[in-house]
Amino acid sequence: MEQDWIWGLAGGLLIGSGGAVLLLANGRIMGASGILGGLVDGSGRDTALERLGFLLGTACLPLLLWVLTGPVETHLTDNIAILIIGGLLVGLGTRIANGCTSGHGVCGMSRLSLRGFVASASYILAGAMCVLLFRHILEVI
Numbered sequence: 001m002e003q004d005w006i007w008g009l010a011g012g013l014l015i016g017s018g019g020a021v022l023l024l025a026n027g028r029i030m031g032a033s034g035i036l037g038g039l040v041d042g043s044g045r046d047t048a049l050e051r052l053g054f055l056l057g058t059a060c061l062p063l064l065l066w067v068l069t070g071p072v073e074t075h076l077t078d079n080i081a082i083l084i085i086g087g088l089l090v091g092l093g094t095r096i097a098n099g100c101t102s103g104h105g106v107c108g109m110s111r112l113s114l115r116g117f118v119a120s121a122s123y124i125l126a127g128a129m130c131v132l133l134f135r136h137i138l139e140v141i
Contacts, residue, residue, distance in 0.1 A: 007072075019107045026050075031103025032058065033094035077141045082134075093123065 019030040035051045038044020044051050066072070077083065094100040097119050099108070104123075108116020134141045 015102065015106055016110075019102065019110070023107065029103055029107045030054075031099050031107065033091075033100035034103060037095075079140070082141060093126070097123065 022028055022030040032054075035044070035054050039048060039051050039055075097104065099119060101120070101123065104113075104116040104119035109120055
């Protein structure tokens with residue numbers, strides 16, 4: 001029996017716990033795009049160390065897990081152009097939606113925010129449409 005679901009469960013528990021700790025300790029929503037955006041546009045200067053710590057942990061934990069457990073098969077495409085375009089589109093989407101999956105999906109929906117539910121439904125639908133188009137119709141991923 002495959003055990004890959006354990007990684008998803010562990011990740012979900014860590015994201016949910018991190019969001020709860022940030023909300024309870026600081027009274028702020030854990031939205032990764034807002035945390036990064038505040039560093040980029042300068043609006044988060046007063047909490048820059050906290051923001052950098054969050055981003056550093058987000059980037060370094062997968063590297064630590066890779067060292068401890070070895071590489072994990074991700075099924076990502078080898079096409080770097082598609083990865084770059086996808087990343088830019090995700091960034092654009094978070095700016096248009098005024099938040100990302102962690103802000104709207106994890107924190108917004110847990111607070112029963114209508115905006116969180118609408119945004120989450122929108123990006124899940126957009127993701128499903130992209131998979132249908134790019135994987136099943138165009139066959140580029």
